[in-house]
Amino acid sequence: MSLQNQSLIFAKIPTGLPTSEHLRLISSEIPSNAPAGGLLLQTLYLSLDPYMRGCMRDPKIKTYSDAYIVGKTFSNYGISRVIESNDMRFTRGDIVVPRIAKTEFSLYQVVSAAEVPLFTIVSAENGIPLTYYIGVLGMPGVTAYHSLMNVAGPVKSGETILISAAAGAVGQIVGQLAKLNGLRVVGSVGSDEKVKFVTEELGFDAAWNYKKEPDYYAAIDKYIPEGIDIYYDNVGGPILDAAFAKTKVYGRIISCGAISQYNLLPEERYGYKNLVEIFQRRLTVKGFITRDLFVNHPESVKEIKNEMAKLVEKDGGASFLFKEDITEGIENTITAFQGLLTGKNNGKVIMKFSS
Numbered sequence: 001m002s003l004q005n006q007s008l009i010f011a012k013i014p015t016g017l018p019t020s021e022h023l024r025l026i027s028s029e030i031p032s033n034a035p036a037g038g039l040l041l042q043t044l045y046l047s048l049d050p051y052m053r054g055c056m057r058d059p060k061i062k063t064y065s066d067a068y069i070v071g072k073t074f075s076n077y078g079i080s081r082v083i084e085s086n087d088m089r090f091t092r093g094d095i096v097v098p099r100i101a102k103t104e105f106s107l108y109q110v111v112s113a114a115e116v117p118l119f120t121i122v123s124a125e126n127g128i129p130l131t132y133y134i135g136v137l138g139m140p141g142v143t144a145y146h147s148l149m150n151v152a153g154p155v156k157s158g159e160t161i162l163i164s165a166a167a168g169a170v171g172q173i174v175g176q177l178a179k180l181n182g183l184r185v186v187g188s189v190g191s192d193e194k195v196k197f198v199t200e201e202l203g204f205d206a207a208w209n210y211k212k213e214p215d216y217y218a219a220i221d222k223y224i225p226e227g228i229d230i231y232y233d234n235v236g237g238p239i240l241d242a243a244f245a246k247t248k249v250y251g252r253i254i255s256c257g258a259i260s261q262y263n264l265l266p267e268e269r270y271g272y273k274n275l276v277e278i279f280q281r282r283l284t285v286k287g288f289i290t291r292d293l294f295v296n297h298p299e300s301v302k303e304i305k306n307e308m309a310k311l312v313e314k315d316g317g318a319s320f321l322f323k324e325d326i327t328e329g330i331e332n333t334i335t336a337f338q339g340l341l342t343g344k345n346n347g348k349v350i351m352k353f354s355s
């Protein structure tokens with residue numbers, strides 16, 4: 001017996017926005033049985049994250065993340081159902097997530113005995129939407145909590161935080177956590193719809209659409225007349241440059257990411273003009289990589305996930321929101337990924353392959 005499978009193969013290293021030339025959809029037949037000591041999984045959901053663009057590179061270039069290998073299946077954090085198990089720890093019907101980004105962009109995934117320890121069972125019966133395990137209770141949630149509470153922290157009530165890409169997976173969580181800690185929260189976002197979402201649904205104190213108000217210096221003066229205590233940077237480029245000049249003396253800048261630069265060649269990247277402000281304003285600029293926590297401090301990851309779970313379970317989920325942008329069908333993955341890398345998403349980008 002065999003199964004008809006479809007997979008996205010990393011076919012070519014891109015120089016700009018990835019297309020179907022770089023991620024190719026292929027069909028194959030696979031055995032319908034789990035291998036000896038292994039698992040056969042059906043993929044339900046997969047997360048698309050900006051860092052994946054950085055993994056689509058020449059593996060000789062070493063960074064914090066592993067490079068995808070040309071010819072191999074694209075992979076990330078995902079949620080799968082066990083179809084067949086030859087490992088006593090798993091039974092048919094279990095819902096599993098990987099400890100690291102090892103769910104394949106395939107309809108079915110064959111997990112060898114050696115790979116089984118990478119997977120862990122999550123509860124499907126506690127009322128928490130399954131997709132949350134790759135969002136607010138997964139890597140983005142851990143990123144937001146760790147960076148705000150540990151990297152930027154301690155945060156103080158009354159401080160003002162500016163967050164870029166504020167309506168996205170990480171931004172929306174950072175903003176809500178900051179509000180819970182008594183901060184004044186201001187967001188920079190790429191559409192009026194996102195302004196409405198963060199101010200009216202998430203309770204941000206203010207937000208602006210940088211596509212309509214592209215002068216960051218003027219926008220910061222208008223929406224943050226008191227000055228920035230913490231700038232939470234998801235984007236890099238001109239908004240970071242403006243933040244160097246507009247953050248208060250002794251202020252903090254948290255560098256979470258630089259999505260505006262990911263599709264550019266090194267020589268095309270934005271050249272910063274205000275670095276001199278770092279010493280003049282005695283700024284603390286801190287970068288971090290969540291993966292370090294997953295690898296070196298799994299116990300902290302567990303604690304953070306527990307904290308986030310308490311927040312999303314409170315009041316039946318009404319007091320801590322998490323917006324998702326779910327696209328169905330493996331064949332639509334590239335379009336969704338392009339949307340993430342160009343700001344077309346409204347919330348955490350998730351692919352749904354099956355239910």
Ligand SMILES: NC(=O)c1ccc[n+]([C@@H]2O[C@H](COP(=O)([O-])OP(=O)(O)OC[C@H]3O[C@@H](n4cnc5c(N)ncnc54)[C@H](OP(=O)(O)O)[C@@H]3O)[C@@H](O)[C@H]2O)c1
Pocket residue numbers: 049050051139140143164165166167168169170171188189190191194234235255256257258259260261288289290291340341342343344345346347348349
């Ligand atoms: N350090 C870490 O360990 C870590 C972990 C997770 C994520 N990150 C970083 O956190 C950032 C946000 O990730 P996320 O998963 O939460 O994504 P996201 O915010 O859900 O989606 C990306 C958002 O970035 C903005 N954007 C996209 N292209 C842009 C461009 N060319 N210029 C300016 N803005 C652009 C868009 O928002 P607008 O429409 O509002 O512009 C888009 O919706 C990324 O930089 C990511 O790499 C870092």
